[in-house]
Amino acid sequence: MDNSLGNNGRGTTTGAEVLATYRGGPWFGWLSYSYSHSTRVDAPGDKRRLFSFDQPHSMNAAVSWQKKHWTLGGRFQLYSGLPYTPATGSVFDSDRNLYIPIYAEPNSERAPMHHQLDLRVDYSWKWGPAALTAFVDVQNVYLNDSIVTYFYSYDYSQRSAFKSLPFIPSIGLRGVL
Secondary structure (H helix, E strand, O other): OOOOOOOOOEEEEEEEEEEEEEEEOOEEEEEEEEEEEEEEEOOOOOOOEEOOOOOOEEEEEEEEEEEOOEEEEEEEEEEOOOEEOOEEEEEEEOOOOEEEEEEOOOOOEEOOOEEEEEEEEEEEEEEOOEEEEEEEEEEOOOOOOOEEEEEEOOOOOOEEEEEOOOOEEEEEEEEEO
C-alpha cells in the first residue's frame, strides 16, 4: 500500500489589489481592497470547485493619530466568508448505528460576510536606553457575531453556527533596547 501524499489537482487564482495611503500632520491612514477568485479541480475529470480558502472580497481601512507620547488608532475590516460544503441530509447505517451525511457539491455555499472594528491606544516613553510602549487594544468593539463555519447534530437534521470570538480586549507593555 502506497501511503505517500500526492497532488494531482490543478487550480487557478485571479485577482487584483488596490492600496491608498494618507499621511498629513499627526494623521496616518490607509485603505485597501482586494478581489480574488480561486478555483481548483481535484483530479482529472472532476468538476471545477471553489478553493477552500477562496475569499473574493477583502477591505481594510485604518487610521491613526499621534501626538507626543500618545497614538490612537482604529481599523475596520470587511471580508467574504469562506466556502463550505453543506450537509443536505443523512442516511442511517444500522450496522454501525450512526448517520452518514449526504453532502451538496463541495464548497457550494459560503459563510456570511465578516466585519469588525478594532481600536487601540498606545503611550510611549523612554526609560534609560529602553523605548517602552504601553497599550490597550480592543478587537471587535461592537461585538459582531461572525460565523466561521457550521457544524451539525448527530443525525445532520440541525445546523449550528460556529462563531469567532466576539470581543478580544488586551493590554500590554512592549520594550525595545
